[in-house]
Amino acid sequence: MSQYSTVSRAKIKTIADLQQMKQAGQKITSLTAYDASFTALLDQAGVDILLVGDSLGMVVQGHASTLPVNMQDMLYHTQIVSRGRQQAFIIADLPFMSSATPLQAAENAALLIQQGGAQMVKLEGAKIEAIEFMVQQGIPVCAHLGLLPQSIYQLGKYTVQGKLEKDAAKILADAVKVEQAGAQMLIVECIPASLAEQISEQLLIPVIGIGAGVHCDGQVLVLYDMLDISLGRKPRFSKNYMQQSGSILEAIQSYVAEVREQKFPAQEHSF
Numbered sequence: 001m002s003q004y005s006t007v008s009r010a011k012i013k014t015i016a017d018l019q020q021m022k023q024a025g026q027k028i029t030s031l032t033a034y035d036a037s038f039t040a041l042l043d044q045a046g047v048d049i050l051l052v053g054d055s056l057g058m059v060v061q062g063h064a065s066t067l068p069v070n071m072q073d074m075l076y077h078t079q080i081v082s083r084g085r086q087q088a089f090i091i092a093d094l095p096f097m098s099s100a101t102p103l104q105a106a107e108n109a110a111l112l113i114q115q116g117g118a119q120m121v122k123l124e125g126a127k128i129e130a131i132e133f134m135v136q137q138g139i140p141v142c143a144h145l146g147l148l149p150q151s152i153y154q155l156g157k158y159t160v161q162g163k164l165e166k167d168a169a170k171i172l173a174d175a176v177k178v179e180q181a182g183a184q185m186l187i188v189e190c191i192p193a194s195l196a197e198q199i200s201e202q203l204l205i206p207v208i209g210i211g212a213g214v215h216c217d218g219q220v221l222v223l224y225d226m227l228d229i230s231l232g233r234k235p236r237f238s239k240n241y242m243q244q245s246g247s248i249l250e251a252i253q254s255y256v257a258e259v260r261e262q263k264f265p266a267q268e269h270s271f
């Protein structure tokens with residue numbers, strides 16, 4: 001920084017910054033983002049990671065699941081979010097069936113990065129070959145384990161995963177495998193807090209939780225849930241931050257503060 005500058009120039013966060021936060025024990029904050037106006041507020045509040053989630057299929061498009069979301073939708077929203085961002089790291093979801101083969105995954109990831117402006121792509125499940133292939137091509141990958149919304153028709157309902165000892169062991173083993181395959185981040189969704197804690201301790205990469213307890217390296221929520229504007233019943237692990245805030249910016253700032261202070265998630269938001 002020049003001694004003559006009067007304003008600090010915002011710098012876009014990198015994977016190295018997030019890795020460093022894990023090492024320093026600083027909690028990482030993340031929320032979903034789908035449009036320019038919310039992106040500006042999230043960025044201003046200092047949210048570390050903006051996730052362009054395929055949850056947009058439910059909260060923006062009004063579908064009953066994330067299955068109808070396609071690459072065109074993801075590209076459109078990723079472009080919008082990356083356009084105005086000043087400091088946050090951007091992850092984009094690979095939607096349903098866009099990573100059916102390693103080559104397809106890499107080609108779609110390339111679109112989200114080259115045309116969309118994403119810094120990392122996320123895919124659901126322990127798709128080891130797809131992760132390895134993308135990493136070989138230089139693509140930064142975030143894995144996603146636990147509750148996999150793109151498998152809702154196999155699961156039947158959105159509910160906590162890894163409650164049985166053998167299921168927990170499988171999720172832990174998969175977490176180790178995705179890290180070994182080269183994933184640089186992991187999101188764990190709707191799993192017992194004790195399992196998420198074990199995973200966060202064992203892995204070197206940042207582990208971000210949603211409905212996974214306070215011991216993860218960071219937290220993510222669907223923005224519309226914490227602003228209390230999403231359709232239908234809110235997941236138990238979410239919290240309405242509008243209750244304690246006079247504006248949307250304040251609500252986001254309050255979430256950021258509570259994640260950093262480990263006040264969120266509390267017991268009532270955990271399994």
Ligand SMILES: Nc1nc(=O)c2c([nH]1)NC[C@@H]1CN(c3ccc(C(=O)N[C@@H](CCC(=O)O)C(=O)O)cc3)CN21
Pocket residue numbers: 055058059066147149157158159160190222224225230231233234235236237
């Ligand atoms: N608005 C929204 N928020 C989300 O967190 C979210 C989405 N959409 N869409 C994709 C998935 C689906 N998710 C969900 C949705 C609902 C529950 C839920 O209601 N779970 C119940 C437990 C149900 C049970 O165990 O029987 C809960 O009480 O939290 C969990 C995850 C998480 N993701």
Ligand SMILES: CC(C)C(=O)C(=O)O
Pocket residue numbers: 032051052053054055056093187189210220221222
């Ligand atoms: C809930 C998060 C992890 C997600 O994948 C999404 O918003 O699509």
Ligand SMILES: [Mg+2]
Pocket residue numbers: 053054055066093149
């Ligand atoms: Mg998603």
